[in-house]
Amino acid sequence: MDEDYFKDDGIGEKSNFSKGGITQEAIKKCLLLRSTEMKAGYYNYVFTNGLWNKSWLADTRDTYISSVIALKQLLTAEIYRNKECKNILQSLDKDSEKLFNKYAYSPYEQEIQSNGQSIFNINDKIKYMPTMESSLNIPVFDGQRNRKIIKMVKKGWDEYINAYKDGLVIIYDKMFGELNVLVDKIKYFRGEIRHGWIHI
Numbered sequence: 469m470d471e472d473y474f475k476d477d478g479i480g481e482k483s484n485f486s487k488g489g490i491t492q493e494a495i496k497k498c499l500l501l502r503s504t505e506m507k508a509g510y511y512n513y514v515f516t517n518g519l520w521n522k523s524w525l526a527d528t529r530d531t532y533i534s535s536v537i538a539l540k541q542l543l544t545a546e547i548y549r550n551k552e553c554k555n556i557l558q559s560l561d562k563d564s565e566k567l568f569n570k571y572a573y574s575p576y577e578q579e580i581q582s583n584g585q586s587i588f589n590i591n592d593k594i595k596y597m598p599t600m601e602s603s604l605n606i607p608v609f610d611g612q613r614n615r616k617i618i619k620m621v622k623k624g625w626d627e628y629i630n631a632y633k634d635g636l637v638i639i640y641d642k643m644f645g646e647l648n649v650l651v652d653k654i655k656y657f658r659g660e661i662r663h664g665w666i667h668i
Contacts, residue, residue: 488656571632
């Protein structure tokens with residue numbers, strides 16, 4: 469690793485910790501992950517030696533969002549010192565919470581009335597975002613009975629999970645943009661020459 473990576477960057481006179489350098493690497497990672505196609509994770513099947521081998525390819529939306537969260541955590545102190553940035557990020561966090569509440573899964577409970585009709589109750593005290601391809605109890609139409617019933621369905625919530633993650637990408641794009649504005653105001657990346665190379 470470059471010995472100048474941990475060189476003092478103005479954070480403290482006696483510090484060997486370069487927060488500017490680490491922030492630069494974190495931003496590069498966010499950019500790299502965002503430059504890939506945002507798509508759901510999936511299983512990849514490869515036939516080798518007479519057997520099918522299954523491997524999981526991660527959801528690129530998850531890895532990108534995680535990288536922005538890491539950058540935000542890294543800049544916690546700077547965010548708290550900048551009221552405008554702090555307020556914008558808090559607003560985006562509220563947008564994330566609203567999006568979660570819109571698409572989160574709550575367990576369904578079926579109640580049979582005396583007349584044979586079914587009532588579906590939602591236990592909204594429990595809310596969570598399932599993983600893709602989960603098997604969940606959801607209302608489905610039973611053609612034989614000509615009514616809806618509660619049934620365990622695999623991938624039954626995948627449509628909502630994808631809508632949630634797609635919405636999160638939009639929110640975290642805005643968050644990443646705001647963090648870049650903050651870094652620009654801090655002027656972490658001052659142009660300087662080290663070992664004959666120009667570092668920005």
